Amino acid sequence: MRRLGSVQQKIPCVFLTEVKEEQSRKRACQQFQVVATENVNPVALEANVDCALATEKLDGTCCYVTVYKGEYRPYLWARLDRKPNKQAEKRFKKYQHSHRSCKGFTWNVEEDFKTVPETWIPAHGVKHLNGHPLPDEHGHIPGWVPVEKDNKQYCWHSSVVDYEVGAALVLRPNADNEDMLEITTVPLAELMEQTLELIGTNVNGNPYGLGSKKQPVHCLVSHGSVYITNPPPVDFQQLCSWFQENPEGRVEGIVWHCNDGTLIKVHRHHLGLKWPDGDSCFGDRSVIINVDWTVDEYNNSKDLFSSFSSLNGHCFSRLQDIQFDP
Secondary structure: OOOOOOOOOOOOEOEEEEEEOOOOOOOOOOOOEEEEEEEEOHHHHHOOHHHOEEEEEOOOEEEEEEEOOOOOOEEEEEEOOEOEOHHHHHHHHHHHHHHOOOOOOOOOOOOOEOOOOOOOEEOOOOOEEOOEEOOOOOOOEOEEEEOOOOOHHHHHHHOOEEOOOOEEEEEEEOOOOOOOEEEEEEEHHHHOOOEEEEEEOOOOOOOOOOOOOOOOOEEEEEOOOOEOOOOOOOOHHHHHHHHHHOHHHOOOEEEEEOOOOOEEEEEHHHHOOOOOOOOOOOOOOOEEEEOOOOHHHHHHOOHHHHHHHOOOOOEEOOHHHOOOOO
């Protein structure tokens, strides 16, 4: 399988977009929303999106696996975009509203942005000016912070990695049955320089119904690993129909991985469609647990690793049916 692009920057929409003055469906505090027009984005056409690999856009939070503090040992990193302070954000939104666009806005990079932890690093591809990382068109500087095991802010990230053993809990299609998912342990070294989505009980409202407050369940899913079998053509009306009428369309969106490495997406909200909207296609898929921890690893590992180890070999008819209680 070809190496798929990693998610380091905001992914452009497959259609050209416009700003509408109405309540955002995606962000409660936003009094405008970005919607797709029916015109295909030239970036998508140039990348030959019609020949791209269509994958499911999963609703979680973005993560990255790379080294930390110059060591070879791989670490999980959480997404943390450096955002403008209140005064700069107000100035930016006023400009965006009056110009109907973000283009042409000027930032004072040294003064306009909130501080971030010393361990923060900018994402790949972020442009720099005089040694300072520059914001993207949305006014954010994409970046990462390492997930350290005692940091309560990233406790759900921490629950899916064991640095002592060097492993992560990964949810992926089963190699022997592509219709079935599996939860298994994967060496962090095998995930180096990949981006993944953390999904689960306490992430983004848990649209996949994983776990419960009493027994939280979280997993990492490699970006591009969940294929859409029969994707619709890149056409506004056909995509709208597919999302609303096709059982396979019960997804948050589509990410196309183009042959030149370009990533292109469409989100239900771009098309004016609700998300989540009933049971998801992903949450309804069957899953097998393949977590076989040895005694030593079992004793040193996190609770979630131990819990999955007790279910080794067990199948569930739906992802959302996973339970640790007998």
